[in-house]
Each structure stands twice: as structure tokens, then as C-alpha cells.
Amino acid sequence: MTTVKATPERRTPAPRALGRAGLRLWHLLALPVALILLWWWISASSGMYYMPPPDVIATTFADVWFSERFFEDALPSVARLLTGFALAAVLGVGIGVALGLSPRLRALTEPVLEFLRAVPPPVLVPLLILLAGISTSMKLLVIVSGCIWPILLNTVEGVRAVDPVLADTCRCYGVRGRRWLTTLVLRSASPQIMAGMRQALSIAIILMVISEMFASSSGLGFTIVQFQRSFAIPEMWSGIVLLGLIGFLLSLVFQFVEKRVLVWYNGVRAATRGE
Template sequence: MTRPMALKPQATRQIVRRLGALVLSLAVPAAAVAAFWIWSERAGSFFFPPASEIARYFGELWLFDRVAADVLPSLARMFAGYGIAAVLGVAVGTALGLSRTLRTATDPVVQFLRALPPPALIPFALLLFGAGDASKVFIIALGTVWPILLNTVDGVRGVEPQQLEAARSYQIPARARLVRIVLPAASPRIFAGLRTSLSIAIILMVVSEMVASDNGVGYFVLESQRSFAIPEMWTGIVLLGVLGYLLNRLFLAVESRVLFWHRGLKGNTDA
């Protein structure tokens, strides 16, 4: 009868470290929720209803009564705008990063456009696209494209010139240099921009739905506030926090798989 193989000390330390990080990441949110729960139950405030009441309304509204009516349309607009911004940001950022002349010529325009606050352009979007989904997608794309574009420019500019010169000397085609050298080298910065833009997309999703809209999570929160349905309003706010957390975790999982080689080079294999 063979004895089970003992874990190596390094593997044991890694498991203990991950368990400790998991406990620590759960302890602070759990303590914050418990503190708010106890305080709200005793506060008797109209604006801060008991957490048990918020939880009851959350179950009634979002599991799964209003998912198709509000959550799915909101996510569809957000992903549409975010996807457009990702494609444009990477494509234009790559072109600007590769060409110093093009980058110098377009820098004033880029700096001017990125300084415009997207919520201020909602009236323009409504005039241009109407009150449908197109205006909301436009606002989300306009606000989220800049972190992706600027990080792509920095990532492409950071590619080692020696690598590109060696590729040219071996007569590697331009497309192969772009796909095999430039984009992989710039991908850590690109993903940093994509992660920043994801949080901006959630914010702009909510803001765009608060004007000339008849569905969506942002619309629900605003209408609940206007009708003084405070517990319902809080359920929308909690839902937005949950969605933001889940989307961020999903993004980190994708990033960990795509950039596994980068983490290995840095000596960091943790997800």
C-alpha cells in the first residue's frame, strides 16, 4: 500500500498564501456589510432603509423579475459601446504609436476630444441619434475609447527598436511584425487601458440611461428616486456594484489567460 505523496513546501506555502488572500479579501466586505446591516436596522432613517428590507426587495426585483427588462438592455448597450471603443482604441492607437508624424499631427485633436466630458455630449447624441440605443452606445464608446487608445500608443512606442530592426533585417513582412512582435509587446498596456475603460463603461451606461430612456438599470434607479421608492433605489445601486465586481473578475480571468507569459516573465504566477 503506497503512502500519499506529501506536498512540497513551496506548493504548501502557495496554497496557504492563496487561502490567506481569499480570507482577507472576504473579511473586509463581510465586516462592512455586517456593520451596515446592524446600523441600518437600528437607524430608522427614511433614506437608509433596513438592509433586510433592501435584501427582500432585491430578491423580488432582480431575481429574476427585471433582468430581461432592465439588466440585459443595459449590458447590451455597455458591451456594444465598450466593444466599439476597444476596436477603435487598439487600431488607432497602434497606428499612432507606429508613426511619429501621424502622432504629432493628431495630438491636438486627440487631447481636445479626450478632454470633453461624455455626459456633456448627451444632448448632442440625442440630436444626432435620437433617444434610442444608438445615442447611449455612442456616449459609452466616446468615453471609454481614450484609456484604450492612449495605453495602446504607449505600449506600441515601448516596443524595443532592436526587435523591429532585427525583424526587418530578416525580411519579416510588416503584418507579421505587427501581429507577432508589436501587439504582443504592447498587450500589457492595452489590457491596462481595457480594464480602466471597463469601469468607465459601467458609469456611462448608468448616466446615459438617466436621460431620455425607458429601461435599463440607470433608468430604474432614477425613477425609483423620483418616486421616493428608496429601498428599490438601493437595490439598483447594489446591483450595479455586483455587476461591476463580477465584470472585473471576469476581465481579470481573461487577462490572466491571455497574459500568462507576461506574468511568468515577472515571476508572478498568481491569478
């Protein structure tokens, strides 16, 4: 006579997963909520006109930006930001790969590049206004002039750090030309290239605002300055909040793209750590 053993009930991982999700959400929201409460307390206790409470800023934000102004000022600014960032990425990676692969070219151009890198991009705004006028081209040039350097320098270092063993292996298997560039060089340098792009993205936001504050008739930077000059303080703060939200959303999008691009690299790191 056979006896049937009762199989132990398996605990579903759902409660544990929900607990982890709740903990992550708490870690994500704890500091912003604390800062908002602190701002609320300071604005209520001081009564300063230049520090309106968060509820006033939120109401003004909805009135100002849930309107045609969003399409007239915010969207063009974001378009210029992304266009300038894309141009800087293409130029930075292209020039960086060339310099990283050629020690002679790198030694020849290094003094000039170091001089140009030391010039702050906002200082170039008056010169670019004279050359390109008060136009979209001027704003794009300001963004590119600052964003290109972290991408270029990180690309150069990434290309120079290509594993010689992998290079010899590709040479033995006849991997040359465009395939060698995309399979070995760019893939090996991609972690540092993405790190440079991450730095450049934050610089692009700053330069986008600066270019619109100096000489423009539209855009987020222009609108915030106009609010400040007319003493529309809640409206000014609503523009600053919108800039922060745009930066936060762009950072999330970049993290998503970075994980997809560096999926092989993250897999190698996880395997190395034994995860």
C-alpha cells in the same frame, strides 16, 4: 545481509493548501462582511428611511430582480455596455497603433485629440440626443466617447515603447507586414493595451448608467431613477447593489481574460524575479 531503510513519510500539502485557501477567502470576505455589519448598525441605530437595513435590501433584491425585470432592464444594459466597450476597444487599438507607428500623424492629430479628450462624455449626451435621438445608438456613442481614450492613449504609448532591438531582429529575419504587426507590435504593446481596457471597463459602467438616466425608457439607470422618484428606497438600493455585482463579475471575467492574453508577459516577469 542487506538492510532496508525506512523511507520517511511525506507530508501531504493538502492541509497547507487548505490553510492558504481559507486565508485568501478570509481576506476576500473580511472587508465586505465588516461593511455590511457597519451598515446594519447604522441603519438600526439611526432609523433613517433612506438607509434600509441589509436584510430588507436583500429581500427586495430577490423580489425585484429575480423576475422579468432582470431580462427587460438589466440584460439590455449589460449588452449595451459590452457592445460599447468592444467598439471602443477596436477603435482605440486601431487608431492607437496608427498613431504610435507614425510620428507625423501623431503630431498632426495631437491637438485635436487633446481637445476631444478634455470634453467630459456626459456633456455630450444632449448633443448625441439631437444627433442620434433617444435610441440605443445614442447610448453606445456615449459609452464609446468615454471608453476610447484610455485604450487609445495606452496603445500609443505601448507601440512607441517597442524594443528597437526586437524591431531590428524582426527586420533581419524578414518579419514584415501583418505578421510583424501581430507578432511584435501588438504583443509588445499588449500589457499597456490591457491596462487601458481595464480603465475603460470601469468608465463604461459609469457611462452606461448616465446614458440611461438622461434619456431612456428602460435599463438599470432608468429603473434606479424611477425608484428614487417614486420613493421606493429599498428598490433603489437593490438596483445599486445589482450594478456593483455586475461590475464585480465583469472585473473577474476581465482578470481571467487578461491572464490568458498576457500569459507570456507574466511568465517573463516571474522569470525576471527568479520565481
